[in-house]
Amino acid sequence: MxxxxxxxxxxxxxxxxxxxxxxxxxxxxxxxxxxxxxxxxxxxxxxxxxxxxxxxxxxxxxxxxxxxxxxxxxxxxxxxxxxxxxxxxxxxxxxxxxxxxxxxxxxxxxxxxxxxxxxxxxxxGRYAPQVQHARDLIHQGYLGRVLGTTMVGSGMVWGAEVASHSQAYWFDDSKGANTLTSATMHALDPFHHVLGELDTASANLVVGRREATVTEDGSRIAVTAPDQVAIIGTLASGAAASVFYRGGTSRGDNFRWEINGTDGDLVLTAAWGNMQVAQLALSGGRGTDTTVAPIEIPAAYTDDVPADLAPTPAANxxxxxxxxxxxxxxxxxxxxDFEHALRRHRFIEAMRRSSADGTAQRLS
Structure with missing residues (x-):
């Protein structure tokens, strides 16, 4: 062709x-x-x-x-x-x-x-080999029945500083690209890909930092977009779910996702919080294991990308x-596709409503 x-x-x-x-x-x-x-x-x-x-x-x-x-x-x-x-x-x-x-x-x-x-x-992000392998392991019964999941991550940007005025739009809620719409949703799409959709959820969207410094000239800009995103809900499967994304970086873990089941546990981690470009590591344990250990990703999940692109943000x-x-x-x-994107945008709007009026939203 x-x-x-x-x-x-x-x-x-x-x-x-x-x-x-x-x-x-x-x-x-x-x-x-x-x-x-x-x-x-x-x-x-x-x-x-x-x-x-x-x-x-x-x-x-x-x-x-x-x-x-x-x-x-x-x-x-x-x-x-x-x-x-x-x-x-x-x-x-x-x-x-x-x-x-x-x-x-x-x-x-x-x-x-x-x-x-x-x-x-x-x-x-759903195409990351670790995400695909975790999804397959769950479908194969590695965890037994999924009981709950917790995801915590950092947006990496949306912190106390921004490099230039050309990037300041990230902090303006009217511009459409912020911790909720970008970092959180880039992580929630693979979350849903692995575990299915949330049936109900509620959110607390907080503007934690009210100002940020533009480092190119030292000026200060107002922050109107939420930089602390907390979502709690129940998956269609009945499992409990919790997601928290912060603006900026953490001195602790910048990405950690645990999936816990009746028979085992899976953990995905990364030093970088933007899941769609992060170099993820997958660990797991089940049965009589007392801790999780690294899980090797089969070559079938990784051999579709040229070697020079595999360790870069371009891989997925x-x-x-x-x-x-x-x-x-x-x-x-x-x-x-765009229909899929529309469903994700509807989720964002539902979380905005939830945060504004304090009610849980039915999503299915």
Whole structure:
């Protein structure tokens, strides 16, 4: 098959270390164009990647050799550029979150639904080998019946400082990318992938730090987005669940996820709290074991990523692209799409309601 032509809108720091090297390593995809918000950066990206560069996303979308539009721009730009791409008949891979709030996500999901076009959302954490192996072990009965689970993590950003004013939007709740919508949901998607959906849940969303320092000039900015996210609930299976995500980092554990059952325990840990890019370690114990021990991940879970990408933040992105290539070749739709993203946005809205009025939300 001919490779799928890809155009990237917003080939900044994240896309440059994830999408670009993954596309370069895959025979199923080929980078055809890039688009940024300024002429100077578009020319720089064009020279760097050896493809045409544009300062107007519509020019990239209009190219006949671009089959898949990757949207890696700020969330506040998603509605406009994704809508334009879908209306132009292009498949779209949107970074998470899909939209700036539920209303935008609903609009984009409806547009994708009526167009029938292939869509992808960048919730790649579920493809981590440790997550996939843990899921299979549970299905094989390693834990017996799951009794409960506890996940604690750090957002790594959203702490006391932010490097530049260009990143300050993370702290503004109106901009759509914060500890709840980004770090927590990137972890909750694999959480649900492994254990199933939450049936009921309640949340406490707290703005712990009211100000942050912009290190490039020492100025202070107001923090309006919640940086302390506590969720407690019950899974559809009946198991108890607790999730806590903090903004910034911890001097303790930045990621720890325990899953406890009648016959055993599984523990996933990482030094980095953003689960979708973390180098995870899986441990387990069962039966007469008195502690958990490292579980070796079979090669079948890891041999689908080039060796130079495996230890990088691009690894799970590569696995998502690999599954997308299979979907395109086989006519299937298994990767997280805009309908999936809409369900996650509805969860976010439910947790906001819960925190505001103090009530548990039924999610099923």
């Amino acid at each position: 001919n490779p799928t032509g890809v155009g990237i809108i917003g080939p900044g720091s994240w896309a440059s270390i994830s999408h670009v090297p993954v596309i370069a390593a895959s025979p199923a995809f080929e980078l055809r164009a890039v688009s940024t918000s300024r002429r100077s950066s578009a020319e720089a990206a064009s020279a760097r990647y050896g493809v045409p560069g544009f300062d107007d996303a519509r020019d990239l979308i209009a190219r006949p050799d671009v089959d898949l539009v990757v949207v890696a721009a700020q969330v506040t730009q998603h509605l406009e550029v994704i809508s334009a791409a879908l209306r132009a008949g292009k498949a779209v891979y949107s970074e998470w979150p899909l939209g700036n709030g539920l209303a935008e996500a609903e609009q984009l999901a409806e547009l994708a639904r009526t167009s029938g076009l292939r869509t992808v959302v960048g919730l790649q 992105v590569a696995r998502l692209y690999d599954q997308l290539a299979r979907d395109i070749a086989e006519g299937t739709r298994t990767v997280p």
